[in-house]
Amino acid sequence: MTNLPFLDLGAIQQSYAPALREAFERVLQSGWYVLGREVEQFEREYAAFCTARECVGVANGLDALSLALRALDIGPGDEVIVPSNTYIATWLAVSQVGATPVPVEPREATANLDPARIAASLTSRTRAVMPVHLYGQPADLTPILALAREHGLKVVEDAAQAHGASYGGRRVGAHGDAVAWSFYPGKNLGALGDAGAVTTDDPALADRIRVLRNYGSRRKYHNEVLGVNSRLDELQAALLRAKLSRLDEDNARRAAIAARYLDRLAHGPVRPIQVEPQCGSVWHLFVVRHPQRDALAEALAQRGIATMIHYPVPPHLQPAYAALGFAPGSFPIAEALHREVLSLPMGPTMRPEDADRVVDAIHAFA
Ligand SMILES: *Cc1c(COP(=O)(O)O)cnc(C)c1O
Numbered sequence: 040m041t042n043l044p045f046l047d048l049g050a051i052q053q054s055y056a057p058a059l060r061e062a063f064e065r066v067l068q069s070g071w072y073v074l075g076r077e078v079e080q081f082e083r084e085y086a087a088f089c090t091a092r093e094c095v096g097v098a099n100g101l102d103a104l105s106l107a108l109r110a111l112d113i114g115p116g117d118e119v120i121v122p123s124n125t126y127i128a129t130w131l132a133v134s135q136v137g138a139t140p141v142p143v144e145p146r147e148a149t150a151n152l153d154p155a156r157i158a159a160s161l162t163s164r165t166r167a168v169m170p171v172h173l174y175g176q177p178a179d180l181t182p183i184l185a186l187a188r189e190h191g192l193k194v195v196e197d198a199a200q201a202h203g204a205s206y207g208g209r210r211v212g213a214h215g216d217a218v219a220w221s222f223y224p225g226k227n228l229g230a231l232g233d234a235g236a237v238t239t240d241d242p243a244l245a246d247r248i249r250v251l252r253n254y255g256s257r258r259k260y261h262n263e264v265l266g267v268n269s270r271l272d273e274l275q276a277a278l279l280r281a282k283l284s285r286l287d288e289d290n291a292r293r294a295a296i297a298a299r300y301l302d303r304l305a306h307g308p309v310r311p312i313q314v315e316p317q318c319g320s321v322w323h324l325f326v327v328r329h330p331q332r333d334a335l336a337e338a339l340a341q342r343g344i345a346t347m348i349h350y351p352v353p354p355h356l357q358p359a360y361a362a363l364g365f366a367p368g369s370f371p372i373a374e375a376l377h378r379e380v381l382s383l384p385m386g387p388t389m390r391p392e393d394a395d396r397v398v399d400a401i402h403a404f405a
Contacts, residue, residue, distance in 0.1 A: 230278055322385060352368065
């Protein structure tokens, strides 16, 4: 039997090949390669897609997060609420601006930041909350935004896994003060290299990020602030435009695979992460829980089915964050998730029979 890849990136790019070649030709012939017309067009198109007023292209998702925080004047001495269950980039962005990440546990069912647990972690230094739309499902934004308003906090959303997701009937892109995106190749909207963006409804904030991303400069060789080089290049922007035009179709294909998984896994033996009714997921990952996760992964591997773990070690137990002093057991919900989660194959080029093969293998393991 042929192997079933976790995500067939080559097949995905192949499905866009004519449009990608055309985009490449356009950039090749333009004579302009960094921050130009393709970037401007992409920013306009992606803002419209997200129902946000502004979009600023940057070099990657981590920069999108840290530049959003910097533009909101968050820095040394400040605390930022982050999920205990997330990819480490969310925390690193806080550390990069000199602030301190303060972890808060997720809801068991969704694995996303639990709004009811935030208040207990607020101090006089708390400046912002960073909900992560993990696995493609928006965090429960209404109570998070209400709490932020009540306490004068900024909300920076990490939407690196949620291109096209919706919350309360509106696309993710400007519910909070700023929304950070990654276009890393494996994301739902992926470039053929690194790329990122920030979307927002606040033109002044967008303007600050535009200045920061390009050496703190608005006019060439005139530098207003200590900026960075986090520019989006024309080639990635052109390639992203080609892929954005069919993102909704790709997401619909992922949703069809997810529906098939959910239907056939409804009665065990694994527990899929749940999606709440106010949330429209774009199924970046299809994640299930099982107490014998490693044995299940091994059984699937023996049948040629690739899986991944998102994520095996939570940020608070990474050596990189040893200085924060969190011992094992500090965040038991996140730790249990990290022990039990398994991501099944998921992607827009998967066929229904591929999903059936995965489900059959799971049932055979049980
Ligand atoms: C991918 C990802 C990022 C970082 O994006 P890069 O483009 O790799 O820097 C941040 N947060 C989450 C949740 C991600 O999945």
